[in-house]
Amino acid sequence: MAPASREAAAAGVTCVDFWCNEFGMRARIALREKRVPFEFVEEDLRVRQRSDLVRRMNPVHRSIPILIHGGRPVCGSMNIVEYVDEVWSQKEAGAATRLLPADPLERARARFWAEFVDQKVYDAQTRFFTSRGEEKMAAMAELLGHLRRLEAVLGNKAFFGGDEFGFLDVAFVPFSAMFYGYEQHGGVDMEAECPALLRWVRRCAERESVRDVLPSGLDMYEIHREFYQIE
Numbered sequence: 001m002a003p004a005s006r007e008a009a010a011a012g013v014t015c016v017d018f019w020c021n022e023f024g025m026r027a028r029i030a031l032r033e034k035r036v037p038f039e040f041v042e043e044d045l046r047v048r049q050r051s052d053l054v055r056r057m058n059p060v061h062r063s064i065p066i067l068i069h070g071g072r073p074v075c076g077s078m079n080i081v082e083y084v085d086e087v088w089s090q091k092e093a094g095a096a097t098r099l100l101p102a103d104p105l106e107r108a109r110a111r112f113w114a115e116f117v118d119q120k121v122y123d124a125q126t127r128f129f130t131s132r133g134e135e136k137m138a139a140m141a142e143l144l145g146h147l148r149r150l151e152a153v154l155g156n157k158a159f160f161g162g163d164e165f166g167f168l169d170v171a172f173v174p175f176s177a178m179f180y181g182y183e184q185h186g187g188v189d190m191e192a193e194c195p196a197l198l199r200w201v202r203r204c205a206e207r208e209s210v211r212d213v214l215p216s217g218l219d220m221y222e223i224h225r226e227f228y229q230i231e
């Protein structure tokens with residue numbers, strides 16, 4: 001493990017992740033929103049075998065991201081976001097207050113749509129990248145359908161929860177790094193297909209937390225080509 005910065009050591013927070021992991025980006029955005037110093041330990045997903053650290057800290061799934069706080073692991077990206085939101089709930093200078101809405105109904109809705117991203121969007125995106133021919137085109141159409149549904153949830157609001165950047169924005173914004181790949185690989189014009197989502201992406205990108213974490217569309221596309229062996 002690389003030596004931690006003094007601040008990260010003081011906070012006792014480590015995030016084990018790979019730079020282009022959509023799930024892990026959520027954890028890192030949440031930590032940055034809350035101004036929590038943390039050590040980043042890279043787990044290279046291009047290497048098949050998971051490290052001893054991952055196998056020890058997440059023996060059930062052996063997946064990343066993993067947040068290690070005071071030596072104890074928290075696994076599952078949205079679980080990590082909720083944990084960070086609860087533990088660092090005090091307003092630090094310039095930090096986000098709560099990522100989850102205060103209202104129970106709004107909280108339930110935010111969790112519902114975050115799960116929709118994990119199940120529907122991620123699944124269609126994976127099929128889009130891994131399939132060929134008609135199957136690929138069907139996956140793209142399905143993916144666009146899911147994105148339009150999310151666009152309807154966003155409506156005229158600045159962010160999914162209203163005026164403030166919050167839980168569902170954190171859950172979904174990492175996927176926007178793939179939009180360039182959808183265009184290059186699926187031949188769609190994202191601006192024309194989902195204009196409101198694209199405005200939301202630009203709004204999110206004004207945030208330091210998002211800019212610091214999200215890779216460029218080109219870098220994401222290149223690594224997906226490598227992962228999925230796309231010519």
Ligand SMILES: N[C@@H](CCC(=O)N[C@@H](CS)C(=O)NCC(=O)O)C(=O)O
Nearest residue numbers: 021023045062063064065076077078
């Ligand atoms: N539901 C999990 C999904 C995490 C996940 O699937 N991570 C993948 C990378 S996208 C992983 O670590 N896979 C381990 C491997 O490929 O060996 C979460 O939200 O954290």
